[in-house]
Structures are given as structure tokens and as C-alpha cells.
Amino acid sequence: MIHRLSHLFLRTLRDDPADAEVPSHKLLVRAGYIRRAAPGGYTWLPLGWEIHRKVENIVREEMNAIGAQEVHFPALLPREPYEATNRWTEYGPTLFRLQDRRGVDYLLGPTHEEMFTLLVKDLYSSYKDLPVSLYQIQTKYRDEARPRAGLLRGREFTMKDSYSFDNDEAGLAASYQAHRDAYIRIFDRLKIPYVVVSAMSGAMGGSQSEEFLAECEVGEDTFVRCTSCDYAANTEAVQVRVTAVANVDVPPALVVDTPQTPTIDSLVALLNTTSHRSPTGAAFAAGDTLKNVIVMVKHPDGTSEPLAVGVPGDREVDMKRLEAQLSPSEVEPFDDAAFAKFPALVKGYIGPDALGTTRASGIRYLLDTRVVEGSSWVTGANAKDQHIINFVYGRDFACDGSIEAAEVRAGDACPHCASPMSIDRGIEIGHVFQLGRKYAEALDLKVLDHNGKQSVVTMGSYGIGVSRAVAVVAETCHDELGLCWPRAIAPADVHVVITGKAGDDISVAGEKLAQELHRAGVTVLLDDRIGVSPGVKFKDAELLGMPTIVVVGKGLLEGVVEVRDRATGERSNVAVGDAAQHIAHICKSGS
RNA sequence: CGGGGUGUGGCGCAGUUGGUAGCGUGCCUGGUUUGGGACCAGGAGGCCGGGGGUUCGAGUCCCCCCACCCCGACCA
CATH class of the missing domain: 3.40.50.800 (Anticodon-binding domain)
Structure with missing residues (x-):
């Protein structure tokens, strides 16, 4: 193939486009690979589409190599299957919805778990038919609140999504591993520097889940990585290493006057001017205080309820981490109007005694996993200008459960080997997860097992952002002069x-x-x-x-x-x- | 959805106290050039984001929308 620049539909630009911020966006537009056509939607020009096709084909080759078979669904889908799994509701405003001339609801597929499940149900009915893995390379639609960075987060994008169907856990594990290995080969061939991290399964449900993150400054995901072992995880999914409490005799809890101390810093400063000391005899630090944060949890069905979360005072509540664990519910700030409805809450001096479903406020109270049984805290006394010291979890107060809510920081201990961890940013380019039976149960996908009994199929779901991968290669492979395509996908x-x-x-x-x-x-x-x-x-x-x-x-x-x-x-x-x-x-x- | 910013030829930008729009680049024509975004000359191309208002007169002032970008919120 010879492309002639004398005839090629191409115009390079001398200047960066003003609406682009990240290098991949600037360069792909400047070099004439893409043009913006709509908010979050891009037109692929001849050379750009050539790259897109080459990425698709690498994905195709590796998927075929593990025995997965390509199919193709419509992007325009009926409401009913998504109603059956409750995703019509749970997906929220991100789902593109539309109606036909008769007023019947449709959606533009954001991902196709339901359709694949129904397709297998339609054709297969025996354990002998399994395992099977199917995939498609398809245009996906998501009504992103804020599309950004060109191709990196669009409202219309190309995704390879595949789904495995197995009889049992061992089969699912094997299908999962096959996909994981294929993904490694794909991203190696694309020359993308990536890290495989533990992830939350999020709104998808399921258990085992890993993300392939391209290491990249402009990435939207934050992940931790151990500096000595191979542990890596999305910050949302980090399981914090809990250290046991030093066995110290803690004096009885004591209410102290702490005027003008609405913040942690002011509280610590004031306490250290008094004769009071922490149980170890040291001066108080922010990490000795227990901060109780109230949030409003909004459920997919539109109802909401308040939630109190206790975290060590030297750490912020990480809303992303918190929300990941409350998914599909959403977390919103607790505003003054909401405070007014709970007279038991004294803003700035909220303490465990007022929190909990059986306490004065009736608000469910969860403690961050860093707050361990037997630890002693300085915390609010539920009265203006008063705090409690030597307040021991398990001895003096209780809660309704624990949750991973506190922010994760560089230097935190690795959950596997306790070495310090580093924090970096990445772009999600692939996601593999074991869905289990959630979709098969919701849509009644069963096969007859070797005993002739109905058995629910177990599934895996695996995605690669194809159009995003093009942008990621541009992002990770360029210099001040322009782009540098790896030979495997160069036009x-x-x-x-x-x-x-x-x-x-x-x-x-x-x-x-x-x-x-x-x-x-x-x-x-x-x-x-x-x-x-x-x-x-x-x-x-x-x-x-x-x-x-x-x-x-x-x-x-x-x-x-x-x-x-x-x-x-x-x-x-x-x-x-x-x-x-x-x-x-x-x-x-x-x- | 909250905060900030920007909307003026294809692209990047300027436009003063309000007086009827300009520069660079790209494009067309002719000529001179040809190893690092050449030069000269002549051209084409604009509902100044949209609507309303103030004014003799609005790119400019006022009000309301819209779009885009950034941060946050959100996010297979």
C-alpha cells in the first residue's frame, strides 16, 4: 500500500488546537488523525482510521487465539433486558435513553452483558456446550457528564467487550486467566507501558477484578504500587493493612473543655497546652483524633439516607473509595439543611455517642478499618466546645460496621509485605472481571448439568477500550516534534x-x-x-x-x-x- | 451539578473612551525558490456563539440563553 500525500485527505496544523489540553489530543488533531464532530465524539480521518483498524486487528488476533469467537450486536437496544438486571435504573443518567415513534424505550448500549447472556441462553442449553467465550468490537455510548481529553474519555467510543460462560468456578478461573494472558499480549504488542492492578468490580457486580492501567500523568485513575513486592491496586480497591494496637492501659474516658476547636488542628494544638497526654504519654497528634464525617447516601431508586463515617483525624475521607464500596449508591455532601434535621448532631463536635442506628441521631455509623478494636481516641463529645479523650473503641463506644473510607497515601504500608507503597496515575485501558452468576441469575441462563439438573452458568466480562488505546499510545509515545507510532499500528x-x-x-x-x-x-x-x-x-x-x-x-x-x-x-x-x-x-x- | 475560563475567516489570535473588523498561518493565481515550517505580488474567505435590550450607531455596554475547555463531583 502506498499512501500519497499529494492526494491523501489530510491537513496538518501548525498550531495546537485551542480546545485541547493533553498531548494525545493536541497531536492527533494537529497531525490530522481525528477531528471533533460532537461533544465527546470524534471523526476518524484516513490515517487515524488505519491506526484504529490495526489496533482492532491485534485485539482480534489475540482474542481468536484464545478461542473467543466474534459476534456483533446492535448498539440500539431494547429496555427490557436492562430492566431485568436493574441496570436501566442503576446506570443512572450515564445511560443514553431514547424512544421510538410509539414511545417505546430504547438505550444505546454502554456495555452488553445482558445481550450476550440472552444470546447464549437463546442457543445453548447443555453443560456440554460450555465453556464458550464471545466478543465484539463495538461502538459504545455513555452520556458522560464531562467528556474530556479528546479520545481519552468520549461519549461514543470503540470497545472490545467479551464474555465467558462456564459451568463452574474452575472453568471461570481458567477463562479469566486466558483473557488476562491475552490482554498482556495485546498491550505488549501495542507497546503500552501498563500495570495490572486489583480493582473494584463496581456497578458490574462480581468478585475477582483487575484493571490494566497505562502509566500516564494525565490518567484519571490513581493506583498504589508496592516498592518491594508485586502488589498493585486501584486506590478504590486497596485493602488497608491493619496494625494491632499496642497493649497500653488506657485511663477512663474523660470529657474535656475544648473551646474554639472546630478543626482537628485547633483541637490538637489546644490539648497539648493542657496537662492531658495520649495513653502512650506522648503529645497528641492529628492521628490520635477520630473525625466523624456525615454524608448523604443516594440510592439508585431515588431514596437517600445519612451515613456517618469515622476516620483518623490526619486523613480525609476519600469519597471515591467510600462510594466504590457503597456502589451503586452515590455519596453526596451533607449540607446545612440536612444538619438542621438532626438536632443530635453538633457540628464540629460530633462523637460516636450520638451515632449509630440505636443512638440519638439514628444515623448508621461505620468506622474506617484503620480504627481497630481497643484503640484510644480523642473525639467529639456531642456538645459545643467539648471533646472526649481516652475514648476506646470496643470499651467505650461501638459502631454498625467497618468500611474502607480513609484516603490512601504514598508511603502507606503494603497489605502484603508492609513495605511502603507509591502512588501513581494511570488510564484504564482494560478491565477483566469474574462476574459470577449475577447476570445469569437475573436473566435465567441455565444449562442442564451431567446429572440432568438445571445449573446456573457463571460468567466473566472483559473489556478493552480500542479508541482509548489509540489515544494512550499517542499519549505515551510522542516527543516535542510529534507522534511516534509503534510499527505494529503505524498507518x-x-x-x-x-x-x-x-x-x-x-x-x-x-x-x-x-x-x-x-x-x-x-x-x-x-x-x-x-x-x-x-x-x-x-x-x-x-x-x-x-x-x-x-x-x-x-x-x-x-x-x-x-x-x-x-x-x-x-x-x-x-x-x-x-x-x-x-x-x-x-x-x-x-x- | 458547583467553581473558573474562553467563544471574532479552516487553525492560532488582536480589536483602545461604542463609529460598521484586522494580524499571522492555511487556501487560490502568477513568478522566484527547494535539506529544516522560503520570498514577492495579487486574490477568495467573517450572522464577531445565539436571542433580546440600551443607543443615531454595538465585536465592544446591559440581560438571558447556548457551546467549548479546565478543576471538582460523576465515570464499563
Whole structure:
């Protein structure tokens, strides 16, 4: 294949588009790969679509290699299946809903668990038919509140979603592992630097779940990673390592006057001016205080209820972590109007004695897992300007349960080996999880087992953001000059720049070389534009980012062409006669 | 949904106390150029985001919408 720049539907831009912030967005638009068409929707131009197709095909090859079979559903789906799993409600405003001319409800598929489940139910009915894995590469729709960063978070995007169907847990584990291994091969081939992290299963339900995160500053996910073992997890899913309490005799709880101390800092400062000390005899620190935060939990059915969460005073409540565990319910701030309805709550001095379903406020009270049985705290006394010290969890107060709510920080102990962990940002490019029987039960997907009895099928669900992967490659593989596509997905192997005029020796040699490369099975992007200065052609070649750039120009006088590696910048001169073979060799060897 | 910002030829921007719109780039024509976004000359291209108001007169002032970007909230 030879793409000719003289005819290619392409316009590169000299300046970054003003509405783009992240490098991938700026460069993909500047280099003429995509154009914005709608909020969160992009048009793929010829070279961009070529990349998209190549990513799709890598995904396809690896999915086929594990025996998964490709199907294709409509994006326009009926309401009923999503009603059966309650996702019509649970998905909330993110679901694109529409009606036909008769007023019947439809949706644009955000993901297709229900449809795949029903398809298997439609055709299969025996344990002998399983296992089976099916997938599709499909346009997905999500009414994002705020699409951002170009292709990274759109309202319409391409996703490969696959689903495994097994008779039992062992089968599911094997299907899960096969997908996980396939994903590793896919992202390796795409040359994306990634980390596999433990994840929450979120609104999808299910148990075992891991995310593939591309390490990237502009990522929206935060994950922790152990500095010595291989533990890595999304911060939402971190299981905090709980340390036992030192066995200290704690004096009886004592109410102390603490005027003008609505904040943790002011409280600690004031206490340390008194004769009171913590049970260990040390001065009080923020981490000795127990902060009780009230939030409003909004359920998918529209009802809401207050919830109190107790966390160590030196840490904030991480709303994302909290919400991940209350999913699909949502968490909202507890405003003054809500406070007014609970006279038992003294703002700034809320303490455990007022919290709990059987206490004065009647508000459910959960303690962060860092608050362990037997630990002693400074906390609110439910009266203005008063706190309680030496208040021991288990001895002096109780709660309705525990929850992971406090923020996770760099340096926190790894739950596996207790070494310090680091925190980084990443972009979710893949997600594998064991759904279990949630969807099969909701939609009644059963097969006859070898005893002739009905058995509910167990499922796995696996996704890769294809369009997002294109953006992630651009994000992780560019420099100040432009993009650098890995050979596996570059729109062409070689960008041949002809610096001469139409019909001169240089132009003729360039055309000849392009043809030879084409015959050798190398894909070529040929800059055969007439009257365009060499500088412009070089800039465009660097911006567009083919892995190899070949310059046919003044070197021809010495009988050579220049071969450049886009990523490393290495240049070498090659005799014209050997050029095609030499370049073909570079392309085939994958360098 | 809250906070901040921006809307002016394809793209990037300027536009003063209100006087009927300009620069760069890109595009077209002709010519000179050809190894790092060349030069000269001549062109085409604008409902100044939309609506209402004030005014003799609005890109500019006032009000209301809308869109986009960023932060937060949200997020297979």
C-alpha cells in the first residue's frame, strides 16, 4: 500500500488546537488523525482510521487465539433486558435513553452483558456446550457528564467487550486467566507501558477484578504500587493493612473543655497546652483524633439516607473509595439543611455517642478499618466546645460496621509485605472481571448439568477500550516534534520524503524506491507533493510519526538515501540500490 | 451539578473612551525558490456563539440563553 500525500485527505496544523489540553489530543488533531464532530465524539480521518483498524486487528488476533469467537450486536437496544438486571435504573443518567415513534424505550448500549447472556441462553442449553467465550468490537455510548481529553474519555467510543460462560468456578478461573494472558499480549504488542492492578468490580457486580492501567500523568485513575513486592491496586480497591494496637492501659474516658476547636488542628494544638497526654504519654497528634464525617447516601431508586463515617483525624475521607464500596449508591455532601434535621448532631463536635442506628441521631455509623478494636481516641463529645479523650473503641463506644473510607497515601504500608507503597496515575485501558452468576441469575441462563439438573452458568466480562488505546499510545509515545507510532499500528511502515521537483532525478528515484518497498511488502506513506519545501515535509513527517523516515534528496548525488528512525532520531545513509532491501529488513525485524 | 475560563475567516489570535473588523498561518493565481515550517505580488474567505435590550450607531455596554475547555463531583 502506498499512501500519497499529494492526494491523501489530510491537513496538518501548525498550531495546537485551542480546545485541547493533553498531548494525545493536541497531536492527533494537529497531525490530522481525528477531528471533533460532537461533544465527546470524534471523526476518524484516513490515517487515524488505519491506526484504529490495526489496533482492532491485534485485539482480534489475540482474542481468536484464545478461542473467543466474534459476534456483533446492535448498539440500539431494547429496555427490557436492562430492566431485568436493574441496570436501566442503576446506570443512572450515564445511560443514553431514547424512544421510538410509539414511545417505546430504547438505550444505546454502554456495555452488553445482558445481550450476550440472552444470546447464549437463546442457543445453548447443555453443560456440554460450555465453556464458550464471545466478543465484539463495538461502538459504545455513555452520556458522560464531562467528556474530556479528546479520545481519552468520549461519549461514543470503540470497545472490545467479551464474555465467558462456564459451568463452574474452575472453568471461570481458567477463562479469566486466558483473557488476562491475552490482554498482556495485546498491550505488549501495542507497546503500552501498563500495570495490572486489583480493582473494584463496581456497578458490574462480581468478585475477582483487575484493571490494566497505562502509566500516564494525565490518567484519571490513581493506583498504589508496592516498592518491594508485586502488589498493585486501584486506590478504590486497596485493602488497608491493619496494625494491632499496642497493649497500653488506657485511663477512663474523660470529657474535656475544648473551646474554639472546630478543626482537628485547633483541637490538637489546644490539648497539648493542657496537662492531658495520649495513653502512650506522648503529645497528641492529628492521628490520635477520630473525625466523624456525615454524608448523604443516594440510592439508585431515588431514596437517600445519612451515613456517618469515622476516620483518623490526619486523613480525609476519600469519597471515591467510600462510594466504590457503597456502589451503586452515590455519596453526596451533607449540607446545612440536612444538619438542621438532626438536632443530635453538633457540628464540629460530633462523637460516636450520638451515632449509630440505636443512638440519638439514628444515623448508621461505620468506622474506617484503620480504627481497630481497643484503640484510644480523642473525639467529639456531642456538645459545643467539648471533646472526649481516652475514648476506646470496643470499651467505650461501638459502631454498625467497618468500611474502607480513609484516603490512601504514598508511603502507606503494603497489605502484603508492609513495605511502603507509591502512588501513581494511570488510564484504564482494560478491565477483566469474574462476574459470577449475577447476570445469569437475573436473566435465567441455565444449562442442564451431567446429572440432568438445571445449573446456573457463571460468567466473566472483559473489556478493552480500542479508541482509548489509540489515544494512550499517542499519549505515551510522542516527543516535542510529534507522534511516534509503534510499527505494529503505524498507518505505514515508512514515510518517504521526496525533496525534489516533479520529474527530476530525485523525484524519479523516490517513486522507484516507493514501488520497490511496496513490492517488498512494506507499507509506504509517500510525500510526493510538488512545490512544498523540504522543511515543511520534514516537519510533517515528524508530526505524523511513521516509525521509519526515508529522505530521497540531495544525498542522491553520492548515490545514497537517508534512513531515519523516528523514535531514536538515528540516521544513516544507504546506497540507493540497497535501500529497498535494507529498509524492508528494518521493517520486518520490527525495530 | 458547583467553581473558573474562553467563544471574532479552516487553525492560532488582536480589536483602545461604542463609529460598521484586522494580524499571522492555511487556501487560490502568477513568478522566484527547494535539506529544516522560503520570498514577492495579487486574490477568495467573517450572522464577531445565539436571542433580546440600551443607543443615531454595538465585536465592544446591559440581560438571558447556548457551546467549548479546565478543576471538582460523576465515570464499563
